[in-house]
Amino acid sequence: MLFQVGGQGTRxxxxxxxxxxxxxxxxxxxxTYSIGVLALRRxxxxxxxxxxxEFFALLMLVLEAHSLQTTDASFSExxxxxRRRTVQIRVKKDRPRLxxxxxxxHSGLEKHQRVLSVVFLVVLPYFKSKLHSVYxxxxxxxxxxxxxxxxDDRFDDVDYFDGGEGSLASSGSLNAETSVGxxxxxxIQKVIAACYPxxxxxxxxxxxxxxxxYLLDATGFYSLGLHVxxxxxxxxxxxxxxxxxxxxxKIRSRERERLRGPPWxxxxxxxxxxxxxxxLDYAQTGLIAxxxxxxxxxxxxxxxxxxxxxxxxxxxxxxxxxxKVAKEGIPLPADRTVCPLCSQKRANPSVVTISxxxxxxxxxxxxxxxxxxxPVTLMPATVDQIRRLFxxx
Numbered sequence: 001m002l003f004q005v006g007g008q009g010t011r012x013x014x015x016x017x018x019x020x021x022x023x024x025x026x027x028x029x030x031x032t033y034s035i036g037v038l039a040l041r042r043x044x045x046x047x048x049x050x051x052x053x054e055f056f057a058l059l060m061l062v063l064e065a066h067s068l069q070t071t072d073a074s075f076s077e078x079x080x081x082x083r084r085r086t087v088q089i090r091v092k093k094d095r096p097r098l099x100x101x102x103x104x105x106h107s108g109l110e111k112h113q114r115v116l117s118v119v120f121l122v123v124l125p126y127f128k129s130k131l132h133s134v135y136x137x138x139x140x141x142x143x144x145x146x147x148x149x150x151x152d153d154r155f156d157d158v159d160y161f162d163g164g165e166g167s168l169a170s171s172g173s174l175n176a177e178t179s180v181g182x183x184x185x186x187x188i189q190k191v192i193a194a195c196y197p198x199x200x201x202x203x204x205x206x207x208x209x210x211x212x213x214y215l216l217d218a219t220g221f222y223s224l225g226l227h228v229x230x231x232x233x234x235x236x237x238x239x240x241x242x243x244x245x246x247x248x249x250k251i252r253s254r255e256r257e258r259l260r261g262p263p264w265x266x267x268x269x270x271x272x273x274x275x276x277x278x279x280l281d282y283a284q285t286g287l288i289a290x291x292x293x294x295x296x297x298x299x300x301x302x303x304x305x306x307x308x309x310x311x312x313x314x315x316x317x318x319x320x321x322x323x324k325v326a327k328e329g330i331p332l333p334a335d336r337t338v339c340p341l342c343s344q345k346r347a348n349p350s351v352v353t354i355s356x357x358x359x360x361x362x363x364x365x366x367x368x369x370x371x372x373x374x375p376v377t378l379m380p381a382t383v384d385q386i387r388r389l390f391x392x393x
Contacts, residue, residue: 010234014215015082017222017233018195023076024125028056053133057126066120068114070248073236074121083236084109084117087220113229120225131196138193252277323355326378332357339363343377349389354379358389 032052039045048055063075073083086109109117117189206224212220221227255273259266325332330340339346341363348361355374359367367375374381 010083010237011220011236012233012235014211016082017214018211020074020076020080020082021222023079024060024121030054031299053126053129057122061118061122064118065114065359067110070251072109072114073233074117075283077233081236082233084113084231085234086110086113087230087232109231113231116229117225117231120229124225128200131192131199134189135196142193147265155202161259323377323378323379329378330375332376340365350386351386351389353385354381361386361388 004024032049035048039049040187060075067073067075067078068084071078071083072085077225174377210219210223211220214222219227220232226233252273256270259269261269276390332340333343337345339360340357341359344360346358346360349358350361350364352368352374353357354366355377357374357376359375364375365383368381368386372380372382
């Protein structure tokens with residue numbers, strides 16, 4: 001059951017239905033991201049982002065209405081070769097319940113089913129998105145009020161100089177100027193903030209329940225909307241695809257015959273119809289291909305920019321040569337653990353940073369404090385350039 005991906009029978013697999021349902025949200029995310037990138041160079045696209053819900057709802061309204069009218073399927077279902085069919089169960093009179101011997105007959109969609117399908121596919125998701133945004137704003141306002149207090153109680157510069165009387169007068173004037181519409185809007189927002197979590201949880205629970213039942217072959221409806229409309233989603237056959245193309249050509253020929261007016265007006269209307277038909281016919285593949293090409297180009301240029309902006313890794317420079325022993329300096333002993341100054345084993349070993357040679361701390365401190373130089377290289381040094389070593393070398 002879980003691995004029915006071969007496309008056998010007319011019933012789509014769970015994976016096909018899940019992919020068709022998730023395609024609009026994925027397409028919206030890709031379009032929003034693409035417009036956001038374009039808005040970095042063209043500020044005009046920021047207006048599109050300000051009305052993101054309305055823009056995407058209008059786009060999907062055109063695509064879904066055209067797809068349901070011509071193919072009896074939604075925009076995403078046509079990409080997977082699926083079709084919507086009205087469920088008509090044939091039951092014998094003496095057997096009221098449907099058994100395994102009865103069959104379910106599917107027929108084309110009716111006009112009201114197409115309209116309601118658009119409502120379930122476009123209108124309801126739009127209102128759900130708006131409710132979600134209102135809920136998020138109200139939740140942020142409550143969080144901000146819990147941290148900083150309500151907006152009416154916030155202090156400003158006038159409150160400090162008025163000694164409290166001005167604050168009371170200003171709050172009274174603000175309450176007087178508050179309109180009834182604003183108060184009603186705030187109440188509606190509070191009601192939405194209180195009810196939306198329950199509505200969202202109920203919607204997600206019903207959606208999960210129908211998907212689980214569909215996966216277990218307990219129902220033929222993938223969602224509550226399909227069950228309410230009495231619609232099954234089936235795989236399209238080759239004959240159905242041919243019938244769809246012939247039906248589209250007949251519809252368009254009838255629309256061209258309805259054109260009225262002088263010849264130049266008919267030619268103009270015919271050109272507009274041809275352009276609209278071409279846009280609608282190639283909107284599915286064109287939209288998916290455009291998003292894919294944009295993401296591929298973005299990945300290409302982003303990887304090129306990363307290569308150009310990445311710092312060049314050079315090999316580490318060779319260590320500097322060891323300082324030379326001066327002719328008039330103190331010679332180094334053969335044993336490296338012996339102090340060159342006292343010729344005894346080093347006690348509290350300390351290094352002179354300008355030369356790197358190690359001595360006893362008391363010996364080198366007295367020598368540098370008196371002669372202001374390294375005893376081996378005779379390079380100028382101060383007592384501040386002596387460093388204590390915690391591991392003798």
